[in-house]
Amino acid sequence: MGNTFGKAFSITTWGESHGPAIGVVIDGCPPGLELTETDIQLELDRRRPGQSEISTPRQEEDRVEILSGVFEGKTTGTPIAMQVRNKDADSSKYDIIKNMPRPGHADYTYQMKYGIRDHRGGGRSSARETIGRVAGGAVAKKILERHGIEILAHVVELGGIKASPVQVDEIKANVESNPVRCADPEAAKTMLERVKQAREDKDSIGGIVEILALGVPPGLGEPVFDKLDCDLAGALMGIGAVKGVEIGSGFASAAMTGSQMNDPFEMRNGKVVCSTNNAGGILGGISNGEIIVCRIAVKPTPSIARSQKTVDMSDLSETNITIEGRHDPTIPPRIVPVAEAMTALVLADHLIRAQSYTK
Numbered sequence: 001m002g003n004t005f006g007k008a009f010s011i012t013t014w015g016e017s018h019g020p021a022i023g024v025v026i027d028g029c030p031p032g033l034e035l036t037e038t039d040i041q042l043e044l045d046r047r048r049p050g051q052s053e054i055s056t057p058r059q060e061e062d063r064v065e066i067l068s069g070v071f072e073g074k075t076t077g078t079p080i081a082m083q084v085r086n087k088d089a090d091s092s093k094y095d096i097i098k099n100m101p102r103p104g105h106a107d108y109t110y111q112m113k114y115g116i117r118d119h120r121g122g123g124r125s126s127a128r129e130t131i132g133r134v135a136g137g138a139v140a141k142k143i144l145e146r147h148g149i150e151i152l153a154h155v156v157e158l159g160g161i162k163a164s165p166v167q168v169d170e171i172k173a174n175v176e177s178n179p180v181r182c183a184d185p186e187a188a189k190t191m192l193e194r195v196k197q198a199r200e201d202k203d204s205i206g207g208i209v210e211i212l213a214l215g216v217p218p219g220l221g222e223p224v225f226d227k228l229d230c231d232l233a234g235a236l237m238g239i240g241a242v243k244g245v246e247i248g249s250g251f252a253s254a255a256m257t258g259s260q261m262n263d264p265f266e267m268r269n270g271k272v273v274c275s276t277n278n279a280g281g282i283l284g285g286i287s288n289g290e291i292i293v294c295r296i297a298v299k300p301t302p303s304i305a306r307s308q309k310t311v312d313m314s315d316l317s318e319t320n321i322t323i324e325g326r327h328d329p330t331i332p333p334r335i336v337p338v339a340e341a342m343t344a345l346v347l348a349d350h351l352i353r354a355q356s357y358t359k
């Protein structure tokens with residue numbers, strides 16, 4: 001039913017925005033991995049709204065509880081269940097969307113598919129569902145860490161404002177130092193003003209987030225239907241508000257020639273490496289040892305405080321809707337930890353699958 005992701009290392013997320021709790025069940029985690037609630041909490045705190053002047057002022061505490069699969073600080077190899085209790089939920093603000101679907105949101109399609117939906121806080125289509133992904137991703141990151149693999153994401157474009165290209169060290173140093181999570185401090189300032197303007201205009205803006213996976217060895221990915229790029233694209237596209245995914249040179253590669261696009265091989269310190277990385281670290285669906293580079297296009301937040309046309313589904317009359325609730329004026333800064341989590345889940349899954357080969 002689409003609530004489970006991954007094959008050898010999988011997560012099943014459950015829960016709705018204003019239900020009693022929301023969470024995840026992780027299956028396939030190797031035994032003996034040191035894991036505490038603090039490991040998970042650190043990532044959930046990065047995901048949580050209400051942390052900066054440009055995220056929704058909802059104050060969600062989001063304290064994680066590990067319910068199973070961990071004994072004396074180590075994973076046991078059995079399913080790990082985790083939950084976060086839902087608090088600070090003012091459902092009355094959502095009465096308006098019970099019968100009137102928000103343009104750009106999932107209200108209409110959920111209603112048409114299931115004939116019933118928990119409209120409070122957006123129900124299952126709410127960004128609170130990403131709590132389960134981020135909690136699962138935190139475990140995946142710990143597995144990857146043991147193999148020297150690190151995932152970083154940063155905002156490279158917001159409301160049409162582009163950041164200058166940055167080095168990995170600059171991403172590490174700068175990304176958490178400004179509310180837009182952009183590693184170029186100058187562009188970050190302009191982006192911040194653009195977000196404030198959008199909010200004043202009762203509108204929202206979108207942007208682009210880049211995700212890098214460092215230290216991935218050659219050989220991850222299962223051709224032909226579970227190619228690494230295929231799974232990464234699915235994982236990232238499965239995040240709400242993502243409307244495009246590209247790997248390496250992505251859409252720009254369509255305008256390149258073969259001699260421009262191909263990454264020549266060379267020897268460096270006794271290792272085969274590529275002198276460029278237009279492939280984004282993946283060839284034939286298999287990692288080639290270079291940095292894996294993905295970018296996602298994130299649309300503007302659908303819930304805006306402007307009057308928009310919609311239909312009252314109770315009598316099919318045309319009407320207007322203005323969303324008064326507390327919403328993010330822009331999603332890319334908040335999507336950064338979610339995109340890292342989904343990338344980590346894919347890589348942990350493929351790492352574990354790759355270990356089943358005997359060469």
Ligand SMILES: Cc1cc2nc3c(=O)[nH]c(=O)nc-3n(C[C@H](O)[C@H](O)[C@H](O)COP(=O)(O)O)c2cc1C
Nearest residue numbers: 105106125126127240241242302303327328334335
């Ligand atoms: C981290 C994150 C935060 C989001 N915040 C909001 C929000 O405050 N208001 C809103 O209307 N949509 C928000 N969204 C987007 C909706 O969840 C998404 O647009 C909706 O589920 C419809 O899915 P689609 O855009 O993929 O078609 C957020 C998404 C993510 C991933």
